[in-house]
Amino acid sequence: MNSTCPYCGVGCGVCVTPQGAHQATVIGDPHHPANAGRLCVKGAALGQTLTPQGRLLNAEVNGQRVSLDAALDAAAAGLRAVIDQYGPQAVAFYGSGQLLTEDYYVANKLMKGYIGAANIDTNSRLCMASAVVGYKRALGADAVPCCYEDLEQADLLVLVGSNAAWAHPVVWQRLMQAKLQRPAMCIVVIDPRRTASCDQADLHLPLRPGSDTALFSGLLHWLAQQDGIDASMLPHLNGVDETLTAAAQWGVARVAEACDLTVQQVAHFFQLFSQHDRVLTLWCMGINQSATGSDNNQAILNLHLLTGKIGRAGCGPFSLTGQPNAMGGREVGGLANQLAAHMNFTEADCERVQRFWRSPAIAREPGLTALDLFRALADGTVKAVWIMGTNPAVSMPEGNRVAQALAACPLVIVSDVMAQTDTSAFANILLPAQGWGEKNGTVTNSERRISRQRAFAAAPGDARPDWWLLSQVARRLGFDEGFNWQHPAEIFREHAALSGFENRGARAFDISGLAQLSNADWDALRPVQWPVNAACPQGCARLFGNRRFFHPDGKARLRVPATPVVAPREPAYPLLMNTGRVRDQWHTMTRTGLVPRLMQHCDEPFVALHPADAATYGVTAGGLARVQSVQGWISVRVRVDAGMRRGELFVPMHWNRQFSQQSHVDLLVAARACPFSGQPALKQTSVRILPLRVSWQGWLWQREIAQPTGLRYWARTPYPAVQRYAVAGEGSPQVWLDGQVVLSGCHRQVATGSGNDYRLLAWRDGELQLAFYAGSVLPSIDSAWVAEAFSHAPQDAAGRHSVLAGQPAQGAATGRIICSCMAVGEQTILQAVAQGCRTTQALGEKLKCGTQCGSCIPELKQLLLSEVMSEE
Numbered sequence: 001m002n003s004t005c006p007y008c009g010v011g012c013g014v015c016v017t018p019q020g021a022h023q024a025t026v027i028g029d030p031h032h033p034a035n036a037g038r039l040c041v042k043g044a045a046l047g048q049t050l051t052p053q054g055r056l057l058n059a060e061v062n063g064q065r066v067s068l069d070a071a072l073d074a075a076a077a078g079l080r081a082v083i084d085q086y087g088p089q090a091v092a093f094y095g096s097g098q099l100l101t102e103d104y105y106v107a108n109k110l111m112k113g114y115i116g117a118a119n120i121d122t123n124s125r126l127c128m129a130s131a132v133v134g135y136k137r138a139l140g141a142d143a144v145p146c147c148y149e150d151l152e153q154a155d156l157l158v159l160v161g162s163n164a165a166w167a168h169p170v171v172w173q174r175l176m177q178a179k180l181q182r183p184a185m186c187i188v189v190i191d192p193r194r195t196a197s198c199d200q201a202d203l204h205l206p207l208r209p210g211s212d213t214a215l216f217s218g219l220l221h222w223l224a225q226q227d228g229i230d231a232s233m234l235p236h237l238n239g240v241d242e243t244l245t246a247a248a249q250w251g252v253a254r255v256a257e258a259c260d261l262t263v264q265q266v267a268h269f270f271q272l273f274s275q276h277d278r279v280l281t282l283w284c285m286g287i288n289q290s291a292t293g294s295d296n297n298q299a300i301l302n303l304h305l306l307t308g309k310i311g312r313a314g315c316g317p318f319s320l321t322g323q324p325n326a327m328g329g330r331e332v333g334g335l336a337n338q339l340a341a342h343m344n345f346t347e348a349d350c351e352r353v354q355r356f357w358r359s360p361a362i363a364r365e366p367g368l369t370a371l372d373l374f375r376a377l378a379d380g381t382v383k384a385v386w387i388m389g390t391n392p393a394v395s396m397p398e399g400n401r402v403a404q405a406l407a408a409c410p411l412v413i414v415s416d417v418m419a420q421t422d423t424s425a426f427a428n429i430l431l432p433a434q435g436w437g438e439k440n441g442t443v444t445n446s447e448r449r450i451s452r453q454r455a456f457a458a459a460p461g462d463a464r465p466d467w468w469l470l471s472q473v474a475r476r477l478g479f480d481e482g483f484n485w486q487h488p489a490e491i492f493r494e495h496a497a498l499s500g501f502e503n504r505g506a507r508a509f510d511i512s513g514l515a516q517l518s519n520a521d522w523d524a525l526r527p528v529q530w531p532v533n534a535a536c537p538q539g540c541a542r543l544f545g546n547r548r549f550f551h552p553d554g555k556a557r558l559r560v561p562a563t564p565v566v567a568p569r570e571p572a573y574p575l576l577m578n579t580g581r582v583r584d585q586w587h588t589m590t591r592t593g594l595v596p597r598l599m600q601h602c603d604e605p606f607v608a609l610h611p612a613d614a615a616t617y618g619v620t621a622g623g624l625a626r627v628q629s630v631q632g633w634i635s636v637r638v639r640v641d642a643g644m645r646r647g648e649l650f651v652p653m654h655w656n657r658q659f660s661q662q663s664h665v666d667l668l669v670a671a672r673a674c675p676f677s678g679q680p681a682l683k684q685t686s687v688r689i690l691p692l693r694v695s696w697q698g699w700l701w702q703r704e705i706a707q708p709t710g711l712r713y714w715a716r717t718p719y720p721a722v723q724r725y726a727v728a729g730e731g732s733p734q735v736w737l738d739g740q741v742v743l744s745g746c747h748r749q750v751a752t753g754s755g756n757d758y759r760l761l762a763w764r765d766g767e768l769q770l771a772f773y774a775g776s777v778l779p780s781i782d783s784a785w786v787a788e789a790f791s792h793a794p795q796d797a798a799g800r801h802s803v804l805a806g807q808p809a810q811g812a813a814t815g816r817i818i819c820s821c822m823a824v825g826e827q828t829i830l831q832a833v834a835q836g837c838r839t840t841q842a843l844g845e846k847l848k849c850g851t852q853c854g855s856c857i858p859e860l861k862q863l864l865l866s867e868v869m870s871e872e
Contacts, residue, residue, distance in 0.1 A: 001456040002454065005046065005324065007040075008168055010446065015027050045597060055435075056433070058462050059431055071431055079384055083115065090384065095334055095389065095390065104122075105340075105492075105495045125678060127326050130293030132330060142509075143543050146317070148447050155184070159188065163196060163580065192207060193645070211259040213563070216303055222274075228274045228307060230307050233307075233308045281316070295676075302559070311545035371397070393421075394422045396671075412427050417434070439466075441467075544556075569686050577665075578650045585602065585652070603816075610641065612646060620638060624694060625689050629669070631667060651665045660716070661714045669682055702769075713728040721787070724786075746763060747764070782806060785802075785808045786803060814828055818863070819849035
């Protein structure tokens with residue numbers, strides 16, 4: 001069975017072989033154009049996410065299990081009551097880039113065409129909204145010009161605001177392969193942090209956060225002085241004189257000062273750009289999640305338009321989409337400021353869409369975007385919200401206020417695959433949705449390529465597709481005619497037909513060539529890039545090669561970007577916090593958190609900071625710290641990283657209340673956004689850091705998932721047969737444990753030492769039930785060894801004593817997992833280095849690390865380098 005990976009926007013094809021109930025083998029599809037058989041570690045582990053553990057199997061109303069029909073009746077009745085009493089503007093939907101295009105289409109049609117309000121937004125607002133504004137302002141359409149083949153054909157690749165090696169690993173693998181085949185290819189990474197993506201960079205620019213527009217405006221001015229403007233593009237552009245005049249203030253010296261770079265670094269980048277004809281700029285959240293996100297995008301687009309580096313092989317501005325179907329959601333109008341099929345809230349478009357839908361109403365003005373939507377929940381303007389496949393209680397800024405808003409809302413409907421999330425805790429009505437492998441539809445990736453997600457597994461319990469749940473509620477609201485589909489292919493055909501309806505080349509998004517697909521043809525649909533119409537019946541790889549754009553006059557529009565805005569720092573909050581992904585995790589961990597091997601690389605929430613800052617603020621590597629902003633505080637483990645800029649921190653975005661006590665970073669982030677896109681500025685938050693004072697730290701291993709209490713810190717990491725909790729508290733660890741767990745019927749094996757040193761194993765019928773290791777400092781244990789004892793208990797006294805010690809009696813410890821694909825740990829790698837493996841190739845031959853997805857290669861190189869330096 002061929003399908004598509006449900007993680008990032010690369011849109012990798014996968015081949016799935018079911019292996020009985022809840023299991024499948026997943027490999028990369030060698031024939032899919034996006035990945036040609038490559039997969040990252042998350043994609044390769046998809047088969048392990050099919051577990052029934054934690055699934056929402058049945059509907060609930062007010063915490064009570066009910067039939068699915070009863071829950072759908074309650075949802076429709078609740079929405080109808082709100083609409084009748086307060087009007088359609090009192091209802092909102094909040095969707096997800098995890099929804100399929102068919103799901104998105106139904107949600108958008110119900111809200112905008114039948115309820116009659118535009119209050120449907122999505123977590124794509126947090127991801128790509130600034131890129132959408134940039135493309136529409138400059139090109140006249142939300143249309144990415146490029147394709148993945150450009151990665152192999154570029155001479156210079158500029159990666160800005162993206163750690164693609166971790167966030168889009170297959171794109172990075174393609175790039176690394178291209179670099180290997182064409183060593184003259186040049187790579188520039190622009191990022192405040194030194195990340196894994198800097199591993200193969202010819203130049204890394206660690207610029208000051210928020211200074212991107214200065215850098216790109218300065219480059220534009222430098223190119224204008226160096227005859228780098230493509231004169232043949234000028235007849236196709238508006239706003240040239242104003243843009244070049246504004247850029248003239250950004251000389252090299254001023255750019256260097258604004259970006260906190262040296263003049264030599266800036267000049268080197270400018271020269272590289274001018275020396276190469278085929279330049280591809282890739283960007284992601286570092287550009288988009290900013291108070292000037294739309295203008296950051298505009299500065300990049302200005303550059304490519306004025307230099308003519310667009311619409312040609314190996315050239316162009318290329319935003320990397322964060323989610324598997326954020327692009328599909330944009331196509332159907334899943335954002336509150338879009339109508340449908342890339343149409344807007346003009347009178348003509350509103351009339352056109354209503355006529356096509358034959359709907360009783362049509363939204364005629366933009367609705368509430370994500371931040372405003374949750375503010376409206378808080379102030380009572382919105383009385384009912386339906387949240388689909390996303391976890392805003394974790395991912396939205398000012399998380400505490402979002403939680404309070406959800407708690408205050410009279411009607412919260414949540415459709416999800418998981419029973420317990422931070423958001424579902426506030427649901428009045430829970431609807432069980434189908435997950436990956438169970439649902440059937442299409443997604444669109446970063447290069448505009450539509451691919452099929454196919455069902456290969458039976459849905460558990462009462463789980464249904466999101467489009468079906470929405471349609472059932474719509475029909476209960478009295479909207480039978482518009483929602484009587486029996487198959488998702490029918491929805492796709494309607495979506496495709498709308499894209500071509502009265503289009504006549506005015507709108508970039510047009511897949512009318514697919515509007516007549518039979519159900520069988522839709523099921524067999526091969527990946528294809530839009531537009532797909534009479535002019536491009538086989539799809540289209542690149543756009544704007546003819547230099548005609550989608551503004552009414554056919555020209556692209558330049559725009560003067562805003563002056564860089566550096567986030568203010570108050571004396572009480574002197575540090576600047578950045579957020580982002582780690583290599584093996586995804587969003588809020590509801591899927592990846594189920595897979596033990598994906599939790600081994602980064603197994604706790606952490607803060608990374610420069611060694612000098614750690615010394616200044618009294619925190620130590622491996623210790624615990626509290627990071628605090630005006631909005632709140634979190635507790636995390638400390639990592640010291642010389643690749644960080646002074647005065648700046650990095651905290652990953654993934655952890656939540658299901659996996660940690662108080663570590664979800666968006667509690668700290670203010671609800672500040674780009675004024676044009678409404679995309680939150682998640683990358684620049686003023687904070688302070690201080691040590692988290694505890695009497696003891698330890699590890700609690702237990703078979704069941706049960707959140708500890710009475711602690712100052714805990715974080716959960718799943719293993720195949722056991723849950724490991726990193727814990728820290730005050731007082732006596734023994735007293736705490738005695739009050740936490742009941743060990744009746746267990747044989748106890750105990751070791752005590754000085755101070756708070758305390759260890760305990762609990763055995764029953766020869767099986768290990770619980771393990772606890774505590775001390776004044778965090779005890780050093782081999783987690784892989786302890787976890788194995790829960791799966792295969794040692795049979796002799798020596799083996800049991802080694803479990804109590806937390807270390808194998810013989811043989812080397814595995815250490816922290818570096819290669820998740822092959823489960824190769826740091827200590828194993830260092831041992832191989834000591835035995836003579838001095839290259840990543842040699843390590844791959846001996847240990848197989850780095851031979852699968854390749855995401856660990858930068859860390860392997862760092863370990864090799866550290867060993868060489870220690871020997872010197």
